[in-house]
Amino acid sequence: MKRHALISVYDKSSLGKICGVLDRFNIEIISTGATAKKIISLGYQCKEISNLTKFKEILNGRVKTLNHKLHASILYKRNNPEHEKTFKKLNFPIIDFVIVNFYPFSKISNKEELGEKIEMIDIGGPSMIRSASKNFSSVTTICEKKFYDPLIKELKKNKGETTLAFRKKMAERNFKLTSDYDLSIFKWFKGNHKKEIKNKIKIKYGENPNQKAYYLAKSKPNLFTSQLSGKNLGYNNILDISDGLSCLNEFSEPTCVIVKHNNPCGVASAKNIQKAYLKALASDPISAFGGVVLFNRKIEKNLSKLLLKNFYEVIVSTKFNKESLKILKSKKKLIIIDSSTLKETNNKIFKSVNSGILYQEFNSFKISKHGIRLVSKKKSSKKKLDNLIFAYKVAKHVKSNAIVLVNNKQTVGIGAGQMSRVDSTKIAIMKYKKSFKDKGFVCASDAFFPFTDNLQKLLKLKCAGIIQPGGSINDNKIINYANKKNVPLYFVKNRVFKH
Numbered sequence: 001m002k003r004h005a006l007i008s009v010y011d012k013s014s015l016g017k018i019c020g021v022l023d024r025f026n027i028e029i030i031s032t033g034a035t036a037k038k039i040i041s042l043g044y045q046c047k048e049i050s051n052l053t054k055f056k057e058i059l060n061g062r063v064k065t066l067n068h069k070l071h072a073s074i075l076y077k078r079n080n081p082e083h084e085k086t087f088k089k090l091n092f093p094i095i096d097f098v099i100v101n102f103y104p105f106s107k108i109s110n111k112e113e114l115g116e117k118i119e120m121i122d123i124g125g126p127s128m129i130r131s132a133s134k135n136f137s138s139v140t141t142i143c144e145k146k147f148y149d150p151l152i153k154e155l156k157k158n159k160g161e162t163t164l165a166f167r168k169k170m171a172e173r174n175f176k177l178t179s180d181y182d183l184s185i186f187k188w189f190k191g192n193h194k195k196e197i198k199n200k201i202k203i204k205y206g207e208n209p210n211q212k213a214y215y216l217a218k219s220k221p222n223l224f225t226s227q228l229s230g231k232n233l234g235y236n237n238i239l240d241i242s243d244g245l246s247c248l249n250e251f252s253e254p255t256c257v258i259v260k261h262n263n264p265c266g267v268a269s270a271k272n273i274q275k276a277y278l279k280a281l282a283s284d285p286i287s288a289f290g291g292v293v294l295f296n297r298k299i300e301k302n303l304s305k306l307l308l309k310n311f312y313e314v315i316v317s318t319k320f321n322k323e324s325l326k327i328l329k330s331k332k333k334l335i336i337i338d339s340s341t342l343k344e345t346n347n348k349i350f351k352s353v354n355s356g357i358l359y360q361e362f363n364s365f366k367i368s369k370h371g372i373r374l375v376s377k378k379k380s381s382k383k384k385l386d387n388l389i390f391a392y393k394v395a396k397h398v399k400s401n402a403i404v405l406v407n408n409k410q411t412v413g414i415g416a417g418q419m420s421r422v423d424s425t426k427i428a429i430m431k432y433k434k435s436f437k438d439k440g441f442v443c444a445s446d447a448f449f450p451f452t453d454n455l456q457k458l459l460k461l462k463c464a465g466i467i468q469p470g471g472s473i474n475d476n477k478i479i480n481y482a483n484k485k486n487v488p489l490y491f492v493k494n495r496v497f498k499h
Contacts (some may be wrong), residue, residue, distance in 0.1 A: 004111045005097035006049070006070070008032040008038065008125065009048055014145055018099060019044040021152045025160030027097065042496065047450040052092060074098060074131045078138045086294065098132035099142045100125045102181055121185055126178045126457045136171035143174050177329045184244055197404075203318075221341040228325065230314075230335035236261075237314055237335060240292040244316065246295050247397035250366075251390075256280040261293040263417065268410040273297035279307065279410040284431060285310075292316065294339070301326045327459070344399045367392050372467065374484040375475075376489035380465045388467040388490060389445035396496035402446035403428040403454075425454045429461065440464045447495045448472040459485050469495035 005027050009015070012035060019039055022029060029046045031039055039046040050056045053067045073095040076083040103122040125143075126245060132141035140162045142151050147170065154162050156240035169476055199217040213235045217224065223238060233241075244259040252267055256276040258266040266283030270276040273295055281288055293307065294316040304324035307315060314335040315328060341376055351358045367389055374380075380388060391406035398404060398416045401424040405413035411431030415424030432441065442464040450472050458466070466482065470491040484488035 002095045003027045004093045005130070006030045006074075007093045007099045008035050008049075009055065009101045009273065010122075010125075011145060014040045014148055016194055017040050017152065019149050022097070023153055025155060026371070027094070027160065030093065030095065038429070042400060047093075059430070061359050070095070071127075071131050074128065074134050077135070084180045095132075096138065097140045097142075098128055099129055099144060102126065104176075104318055107459060122181070126181060129174050129178055133171035133174040135165040137286050140167050141170050143177055147173070150238055167456060194371050197356050202237075204232060205237050207266070211235075213478060221340070223337065226338050227344055228336040228338055229329045230331075231333045231489050233335060237292065241294070241337060243397060244292050244294040245339060245342065246344065246379055247295050247394065249398070250393040251296065254297045255295075257294045258283075258288045259294070260287045260302070263399055263414070264394055264397055266411055267416065269390065270409070272301045273299070274306070277303060280407075281310070282435065283411045284414070288312075299328075301327065304328050309345065334404050362499075363396065363496065365396070366491060367396070367494065368483050372490045374488065375470070375479050375491050376487065378486050378488045379444075380482070380488040380490070384465050385490075386490070387442045388444065388488075391442055392467050392492060392496070395444040397498065398446065400446055400497045400499055402444075402496075402498070404444045405441045406444070407428075407436060407439045407441045412439065412441050421449065422453060422457075425457055429457060432461070437461075442466070444468070446477070446497055450474055452477060455485075457489060463487065467492060469493070471495070 003026075004221040007015070007018070007029055008031060015035075015038060019042060023044055024430065029044060030049055030052065030437070031046050033050050036046045036048050049067075049070065053069050055067055069090050069092045070300065071091055072087055073092050076087045078084070102125045103120045106212040128280050129143045131140060132139045132265055133136035142148065142181055144384045150166075151162070153165050162425060172405075186337065201215040201217060203215055205211055215224065216276065223233060223241060227233065232242060236428045239262050240259040243255050243262055244264070247259070248255060248265055253269045254271065254273040254276045255267070255361075256273065256279070257264055257271045258280050258281075266280035268276050268279030268283065270279055277293070277295070280293075288310065290313055292314040293312050296318055297318035298305075298321060299317045300321055301323040304327040308327065308331060312334065314337060316337040316339050318338075318340045320338070322330070322335070325336070328334060328382045347362050347364075349360050349362055359497050369389065372389070377411070387409060390409050391404045391411075394406070394414070395404040398414060401415070401418050403415040403421070403424040404411060405428050413428035413430070413436070415426065415428035415431075418424040418427065427444075442465040443463055445454070445466070445468040448468050448471050451474060455466065465488040467490045471479065479489060
């Protein structure tokens with residue numbers, strides 16, 4: 001009967017010489033998609049396995065050789081009448097040679113995407129090798145290129161046949177190879193698991209005491225390795241620190257951000273960091289109680305003394321001098337974080353939702369004078385324009401709906417997280433009236449004002465300018481109203497919702 005060799009290889013180099021010797025001894029070739037194309041391109045005849053099994057490759061090639069006819073042809077005992085009877089019913093060629101090499105799992109760097117690494121786990125190759133090696137009494141199996149020459153030598157020596165000793169030796173090598181291959185996959189899984197466990201830091205609890213939580217460190221340094229003193233970081237601390245740092249990164253001049261319940265409650269810039277802190281605290285001293293205070297400049301002795309006059313959960317700064325650190329550490333529970341080596345790495349945001357995971361890119365939009373345009377007749381002074389930009393930078397980090405009122409690079413009223421933009425405006429005005437009712441201000445909104453009702457409330461006070469994204473069908477009405485009231489109105493290219 002006609003003999004056949006099944007060839008399915010990832011590494012297609014040196015196929016020419018193996019096909020040449022098979023052709024010389026009238027051993028027909030059966031192959032899979034990409035390998036078959038290569039063999040045909042070399043000038044040799046080849047039958048596609050899918051044409052014989054009547055089963056086309058599926059799942060992008062994940063399933064192509066996992067077929068009962070193919071494995072029956074490899075596995076059936078040639079000297080067993082029952083086996084032969086069953087196999088004949090399949091009407092399938094007899095496969096006496098199996099030449100396979102595997103996907104190079106170990107050669108793919110562990111730094112590659114998880115999906116790419118997993119796709120290099122070969123299923124069909126090892127399955128065929130194991131089937132053929134089990135039946136070494138009748139089937140010759142080659143699973144490494146280095147055995148091509150020994151096979152060619154064996155065939156030439158024995159006029160197209162192989163000896164039992166050769167087949168058994170190959171089977172032994174094959175089981176060693178499949179064993180090593182599976183072991184490398186096992187070690188990769190185990191190594192990844194160990195890495196995950198090593199980077200997994202247990203937190204006392206989540207948002208509430210009944211919720212378990214942990215922190216998975218992506219790198220060193222991280223929030224935990226950057227802690228200098230204080231009690232263990234909690235879930236809510238981590239959220240506030242992370243969002244506070246994102247807000248702080250918007251500013252280059254000396255700036256202080258005070259965060260409470262995942263919202264900035266006071267943000268200010270000044271000529272020096274101590275003045276910035278005092279302005280940020282004055283923005284909303286009640287909300288600042290128990291908050292997270294962040295600085296983008298070194299904390300000196302006098303500032304550390306001022307900080308101890310209030311109760312805070314966390315102090316974050318790029319640098320502390322020795323005296324200031326000693327003073328702050330006197331409060332044993334106060335968490336102190338050195339942010340000097342912490343980098344913004346949030347390029348992707350994932351959120352677990354019903355029946356899936358929601359993904360979006362991190363909002364890396366940076367506001368500047370180049371990204372805004374004047375849409376009203378009246379123009380702001382340079383100082384007020386700087387304040388408008390400052391307000392919009394803060395609004396980017398306030399929960400929507402967000403309204404931010406600013407005077408002299410100091411937040412004087414923040415309305416956050418309301419279902420209605422009108423309510424957020426009312427809250428921002430309420431905060432403003434408590435301490436700043438005699439001062440003028442500018443206003444930023446994280447999305448467009450759909451109606452003039454908010455503007456009416458703001459312009460009854462001392463609002464000297466408004467910045468918002470355009471995009472409403474009522475944009476012209478808003479512009480006309482601003483012109484009627486002779487107030488500067490600027491549109492920003494992007495809205496900055498944060499939910």
